[in-house]
Amino acid sequence: MNDAAYARVFSLAVDALMEWLGLGEEGRRRHAYTLYTLETHLCYRREAHEGQPLQVGVVRLDADAKRLHAFFTLEDDQGHCLATSEQMLMGMAIDRGRPAPFPPEVAERLAALPGCAGDDWPELAGRRIGIVRRDDATS
Template sequence: MTAAAAQNGPAMSDWMTIRPEWIDFNGHLNMAYYNVLFDDGIDDIYRLIGFGADYARTRGMTTYVADFRVRYLRELHEGDRVRCAFYLLDHDSKRFHSFQELYHEDGWMAATAEGLTLHVDMDGPRVAPMPDDIAANVAAMQAAHDLLPRPNGVGLPIGIPRKA
């Protein structure tokens, strides 16, 4: 595997810049574009595993997100630079559970996202086991990330707290 297994921390995306067209009438990043940032950030990290556009084109396999939950922690504005941290929390032969953190260039966390992703054979499309080489890359990243502290916010429930 590439650098992902050798890292002392989560996998990190390249830096991304908040575009003017992503700003809503409240003057900050529209909620939909947090998803865009998480999705673009994961593309950088997918290359470490072997996923991505080349994988889909050459091997006829890809990933589909089955569940994705975003927590908005702090506003982002036009021109801000951010990047994603990626933690692989769990996996099996056909899916993986991940957690992402979106960091501003000044070091503070703007948002988190937790997802369940499926490995898909595009001929179906249908959920299918990962090929051995990709499964080995995922397992290597998992082994590296198992050594990291579990990120704050994993598995949080959603709802309105009520007093007893």
Template sequence: MPDETPLVVYRDRVRAEWVDYNGHLRDAFYLLLFSYATDVLIDQIGLDDATRRARARSIYTLEAHVNYLHEIKEGAPVRVDVRVLAHDAKRLHVYLEMLTDARAEPVATGEQMLLHVDTSGPKAAAFDADIVARIDALVQAQSRANLPPATHRARAIGLPSPRPR
């Protein structure tokens, strides 16, 4: 996906300390990369560090799902694209795709439900009007971009129930 899209983009490289005994990126570090990408989103919607401190506001993660699709190795460049699937007065539902130069398709995908929080409580709080305006503008731009479907969205984990004997 080219960078001209309205996706929020985070770039990094798989570091030696992130690699496991198989020579692959450890499962926990996929989530770390998704977390860093979410930080870029938070800054982009206007909740940078200075604003968070001044307003006593932040974003907490309520839920996260990761799909590990392909292994990646030390040194691989990675790009995480973030899109907002939905939002309401206090929450953001985001979809993340991790890509590397070696593959056209994602090596991992993630979904997160994020909550806007008044940190003086802490308690859930509605987004301020300027933040809502930025979120709306981002969602509209992503909608106009005709992005490919969020293929791994809303996947559930589980095994089939055993059949009675």
């Protein structure tokens, strides 16, 4: 898989999460509400191959009335982590095109999403991109 394929897998995972939250096509229409991706951070850990069985998991790192900070993992059938995607998702009122609080039934489902606390925080979550500079000339 190339980088675009990994991004597509995680995009489809967000679609599946939206379905689970009650924001599939019918739910978006009924609530006039959807989720937008504000930011995403992909980490590639191992190579995935054509035809390989894969599964995606998600945990809630944090949430407030309008936002979900989610962490997705892509694993093979042996449980090896192939990639991760940390995402900030924003709830949007479709009719106004503005951020809005989660509809009550969506907020209830969101609260039922597995979460992280303290020691459970995924090791790869919260990373930043940057070149580490060293004082010596070997860097």
